[in-house]
Amino acid sequence: MNNPIGFQVIKTNSSSNARLGKITTLHGEINTPAFAPDATYGVIKHLSSNDLNTIGLSIVLGNSYHLSLRPGVELIKDQNGLHNFMKWDKPMITDSGGYQVFSLVHAKKMGKVLEHGVEFRDHITGSKHLITPTTAIQNQLALGSDILVVLDYPVFPNTRSEDNEYSVARTTQWAKESKQAFLNDPRSKGKILIAVIQGANDLDLRKRSYEELAEIGFDGYAFGGHPENDKIAAYTANIIPDEKLKYMMGAGPPDDIKKFANMGWDLFDCVVPTRNARHGLLYTSQGNLRIDNSQFQTDHTPIDEVCDCELCITYSRSYLYHLFKVKEPLAARLATIHNLTFYMKLMEEIKEKIKLD
Amino acid sequence: MNNPIGFQVIKTNSSSNARLGKITTLHGEINTPAFAPDATYGVIKHLSSNDLNTIGLSIVLGNSYHLSLRPGVELIKDQNGLHNFMKWDKPMITDSGGYQVFSLVHAKKMGKVLEHGVEFRDHITGSKHLITPTTAIQNQLALGSDILVVLDYPVFPNTRSEDNEYSVARTTQWAKESKQAFLNDPRSKGKILIAVIQGANDLDLRKRSYEELAEIGFDGYAFGGHPENDKIAAYTANIIPDEKLKYMMGAGPPDDIKKFANMGWDLFDCVVPTRNARHGLLYTSQGNLRIDNSQFQTDHTPIDEVCDCELCITYSRSYLYHLFKVKEPLAARLATIHNLTFYMKLMEEIKEKIKLD
Numbered sequence: 022m023n024n025p026i027g028f029q030v031i032k033t034n035s036s037s038n039a040r041l042g043k044i045t046t047l048h049g050e051i052n053t054p055a056f057a058p059d060a061t062y063g064v065i066k067h068l069s070s071n072d073l074n075t076i077g078l079s080i081v082l083g084n085s086y087h088l089s090l091r092p093g094v095e096l097i098k099d100q101n102g103l104h105n106f107m108k109w110d111k112p113m114i115t116d117s118g119g120y121q122v123f124s125l126v127h128a129k130k131m132g133k134v135l136e137h138g139v140e141f142r143d144h145i146t147g148s149k150h151l152i153t154p155t156t157a158i159q160n161q162l163a164l165g166s167d168i169l170v171v172l173d174y175p176v177f178p179n180t181r182s183e184d185n186e187y188s189v190a191r192t193t194q195w196a197k198e199s200k201q202a203f204l205n206d207p208r209s210k211g212k213i214l215i216a217v218i219q220g221a222n223d224l225d226l227r228k229r230s231y232e233e234l235a236e237i238g239f240d241g242y243a244f245g246g247h248p249e250n251d252k253i254a255a256y257t258a259n260i261i262p263d264e265k266l267k268y269m270m271g272a273g274p275p276d277d278i279k280k281f282a283n284m285g286w287d288l289f290d291c292v293v294p295t296r297n298a299r300h301g302l303l304y305t306s307q308g309n310l311r312i313d314n315s316q317f318q319t320d321h322t323p324i325d326e327v328c329d330c331e332l333c334i335t336y337s338r339s340y341l342y343h344l345f346k347v348k349e350p351l352a353a354r355l356a357t358i359h360n361l362t363f364y365m366k367l368m369e370e371i372k373e374k375i376k377l378d
Numbered sequence: 379m380n381n382p383i384g385f386q387v388i389k390t391n392s393s394s395n396a397r398l399g400k401i402t403t404l405h406g407e408i409n410t411p412a413f414a415p416d417a418t419y420g421v422i423k424h425l426s427s428n429d430l431n432t433i434g435l436s437i438v439l440g441n442s443y444h445l446s447l448r449p450g451v452e453l454i455k456d457q458n459g460l461h462n463f464m465k466w467d468k469p470m471i472t473d474s475g476g477y478q479v480f481s482l483v484h485a486k487k488m489g490k491v492l493e494h495g496v497e498f499r500d501h502i503t504g505s506k507h508l509i510t511p512t513t514a515i516q517n518q519l520a521l522g523s524d525i526l527v528v529l530d531y532p533v534f535p536n537t538r539s540e541d542n543e544y545s546v547a548r549t550t551q552w553a554k555e556s557k558q559a560f561l562n563d564p565r566s567k568g569k570i571l572i573a574v575i576q577g578a579n580d581l582d583l584r585k586r587s588y589e590e591l592a593e594i595g596f597d598g599y600a601f602g603g604h605p606e607n608d609k610i611a612a613y614t615a616n617i618i619p620d621e622k623l624k625y626m627m628g629a630g631p632p633d634d635i636k637k638f639a640n641m642g643w644d645l646f647d648c649v650v651p652t653r654n655a656r657h658g659l660l661y662t663s664q665g666n667l668r669i670d671n672s673q674f675q676t677d678h679t680p681i682d683e684v685c686d687c688e689l690c691i692t693y694s695r696s697y698l699y700h701l702f703k704v705k706e707p708l709a710a711r712l713a714t715i716h717n718l719t720f721y722m723k724l725m726e727e728i729k730e731k732i733k734l735d
Contacts, residue, residue, distance in 0.1 A: 062704045063697075069708060071688060092675070092700040099676060101697055108692050318449070319456060331428060334463050339457055340420075343449040347419045350707045351426060 024050070026211050027240050028266035028287070034375045038258060038285035041375050044266060046112040046167035046237040047211045048104065050079075053266075053287040054371050056278065056364050057082040057114055058295055063107040064089060066295060067354035070108040076330075076358060080168075081109060082290045085118035085160050089150075090143050094163045102165025114290065115166035116270075123175050134174070134291050136191075152230045154198035161257075169209075170270075171199035173217035173245050178253075185221045192219045192245070193233040200374040215268055217245040218261075222253055224289035231260045241266025241276050244286070248272060251280070258285040275304060282371050294364050301345050304363040310355070317342045330362035331355060381407070384597050385623035385644070391732045394629045395615060395642035396734050401623060401640035403469040403524035404568045405461065407436075410623075410644040411728050413441040413635065413721050414471055415652055419424035419448060420464040422718075423475050423652060424711035427465040427565070433687075433715060434722045437525075438466060439647045442517050446507075447500050451520045452689050459522025471647070472523035473627075474514040480532050491531070493548075511555035514559070519565040524565075527627075528556035530574035530602050536703040549576045550590040557594050572625055575618075587618045598623025605629060608637070615642040632661060632724050639728050651721050658702050663722040669713070674699045687719035688712060 024045040031041040042053040058065050060081040065073065073081065083103055090093065100106040122139050125131040132141025138153030155170040174191035176184055183321060196216045203209045216239040220226030231242065238352040243262045248269065258281075261267050269286040272278060278289050294304065301312040305325035310317075312324075320338035328334075332341065332355040344352035381402040388398040388409075399410040415422050417561040422430065422438065430438065440460055445451065457463040461470060482488040482498050488500025493622040495510030531548035533541055550593065553573045560566045573596040588599065595722030597619045605611035605626065615638075618624050628644040629635060635646050658669040662682035667674075669681075677695035685691075689698065689712040702711035 062700070064701060064706050064708055067711070069688060069705050069712065070692065091704050092696075096676060096696070096700075100678065100694065106694075106697055106700075108697075319453060321457065331426060335427065337448075337457065337463075339453070340463055340465075343419070343453075344421060344464075346587060347448050349419060349421050350424050350710065351421055353707065354424070354711070355426065 027213060028053075030263055031336055032375065034378045035285040036378055038255075039085060039283045039375045039378075040263070040285060040287070041372055042266070042287050044080075044083075044112070044168070044213070044238070044288070048112045048167050051112050051288075052079065052372065054278070054375075055079055055288055056188060056368050057288065057290040058361055058364070059084065059290060059292050060086045060107065060109075063088060063097070063103055065357070066299065067201065067350070067357050068361075070154055071110060072180055072358060073111075073216040076361045078111070078361065080112040080114060083113055083115045083164060083166065084121070084123035085115050085157065086316070088164060089118065089160055090145055096158050097165075098163045102163075110209070112164075112167045114288075115161045115164055115170065115183070116167035117170050118152055118160065119157065119172045120175065120271075122152055122188065138172070139166040154195040154345045155202040158199050158202040158209075159206065162203075162206055162212070165208075166212070168213040168215060169203070169242075170199070170215045170243060170268075171196050171217060171239075173219060175217075175245055176219065176221050178222050178246055178249060180221050182226075185219075185223055185226055187334075189226050189230045190235070192217060192230060193237075194321040196234050196239075197237055200239070202218055208239075213240045213266070215239055215241040215243050215266065217243045217270075218257055219245040220257075221246055224252050224253070226256050227253065231257070233261075239265075243268040243270050254281060254286075255284045261285075275364070277368065279371060282375075294360035295357050295375065298360040301352075301356065303356055304360055312338065312341050312345055324359060325363075328359065328362060328366075330359045332359045384570060385410075385621070387620055389732065390620070391735045393735055394640040395612075396640045396728075396732045396735075397620070397642060397644070399439075399623070400541075401469070401525070401570070401643050401645070403570065405467060405469045405524050408469050408645075409436065411635070411639040411732075412645055412724060413719055414645065414647040415721070416647060416649050417464065418444050420445060420460055420716070421453070423656065424707070424714050425718075427574075429715060430466060430468075433673050435468070435670055435718065437469040437471060437645075439524065440472045440479070440521060442472050442514065442521065443478035445521060446475065446517055447502055451517050454522075455520045458527055459520075461522055469524045470522075471525035472518045472521055472527065473647075474527050474529040475509055475517065476514065476529045477532065477628075479509050482578045494527070511552040512559040515556050515559040515566075516563065519560075519563055520568070523569070525570040525572060525598075526560070527572045527600060527625075528553045528574060530576060532574075532602055533576065533578050535579050535604055535606060537578050539580065539583075542580055542583055543574075545576045545578070546583050546587045546590070549574060549587060550594075553591050553596075554594050557596070568615055570597045570623070572596055572598040572600050572623065574600045574627075575614055576602045577614075578603055579607055581610070581613055584610065584614050585617055588614070589635050592619075596622075598625055598645075600625040601683065603626070605638070610642045611638060611643075618642075622651055632721070635724065636728060639732075642665065651717040652714050655717040656710040658709075658713065660713055661717055669695065669698050681716060682720075685716065685719060685723075687716045689716045
């Protein structure tokens, strides 16, 4: 490997904060801005690792919460890690599992948040678990992820200010413990560690959160919470220094990705392209297409004339309409291949635009 | 095309009635004994036409009953036929639709059998339909099938002898009308027409059925009813002259196919390999494997060491076990690819054995 592990800026842009970058991992490089689709259970629904290579993905995201339940972290460790288990030999990012755990606690009252972590019951068997900053790191190291994310304490965008302050303080404390757990574990060599900036919609708290995390020191920083407020998202991108990886978690539809890339965010992950595909919403060069619209029932043309994915070079809209109507699994598969191909092209266009500017 | 459309025997076998043959169609040749998987709704569940070519299929079967309901024969005709609709450019056989219609009538009391056809209500909307020998042929011609099967009047294996005689008489009369409809339609040029021999478990009636059909004249003859009685299946194969295509409908598991091929049957179709795949039953060189057996949960080895399908060259049993556990559609897809690859190898082995004998 010529480059050191970590993030490098390759080129900045004169008309926006967008930049080209490169993340170097033990499993190869990722050119940024980059998009990581969700391989929740160690699989992007409907797709094999062959398919991921055909689509041209450079990174996928594994969900620690789901994988720790099924098939379990120990099993994956015994299978020589998630890369080997799912036969994906390119870079992989994992989340901490915190997002799902906090959802269980907040939305379903299936646990409680403690000083040192979160106690919860899982959504499958209802068994009791404890997640702490240390276990979140250890799980991700056992999975063999290239890019790890610390356990954070999320709050809703317009949360009360005392809750917001508590979230920032907890997030800092947990980030400290995460960093310690990371450094203490020899498996962390060559791995990238990302902290999560909290502060909800409060600019000062966003800044405080970043500064406290920066004092601990991380390879990159992620945006915690839902970036429904552009000002907060742009502000947060700006307080992260340019040499650090900027990760916008859980974003988003194509226009959001363009917008956030212009703010300087480098890395994205989202269920949107794959979930929408399964529900028959396809992205095209002419805009969104809902294949269940009856106008497509007899349409001989491909989904998108300019797309070269298996769906578009092979089948008519009429056939895909039919496959969805008879609930044929191939429908969701072809649509997933299409939407991810669209996203890869989107990321190429974003990079091209930064390069030429 | 060098060979005339139709069936040719290439080589007979000294130690059994098995033979090598070739079916020549407008969409290319099929070397027999051959297996046609079911593409019920114009798709082999989970597979694209690319996949069918990768697996090496030489023929697929389309179900007239299902296709006539969804998307409808008119729509497929407007899409230039089923080959073009599903992008399969190799040979295709269709059934008459009679099997499903008689099932509705007998098992669900959703219709009645008349002299000139069957009146029934479909299983989706409950709308009323009429299928006659003529409409069954016209539908298959509209679909663009290469090998058509006439509407027959099936009975259960141990039916009362008067019902059995009635079934044979109806089947003959309907075959006559089918042949007429076929000859009257210019789209039948270059198509192969197969009649169905009834007679249940009565050897004399099997013979009578064949002789009455032979007088009308067909390119091939199929075994009507369930061949649970080997004597009947062997006897029926023998009464069909050697120069005619012998089609064993709805068979079967690998051992059945070997057995029937030894009797001289040339063509097979069955849902077994694909349906079993979806339920986690995989065929291997070491016997059947139920992937949901917990012994496979941590098994690093491939499903079948000697198989070169995408599943076996890529993944461990442990991963496939996991995919089935989390109900991931890729599980059924990979298993389907595997089982059909196994069947293609099975047919190659059967042919090789006949060749060498």
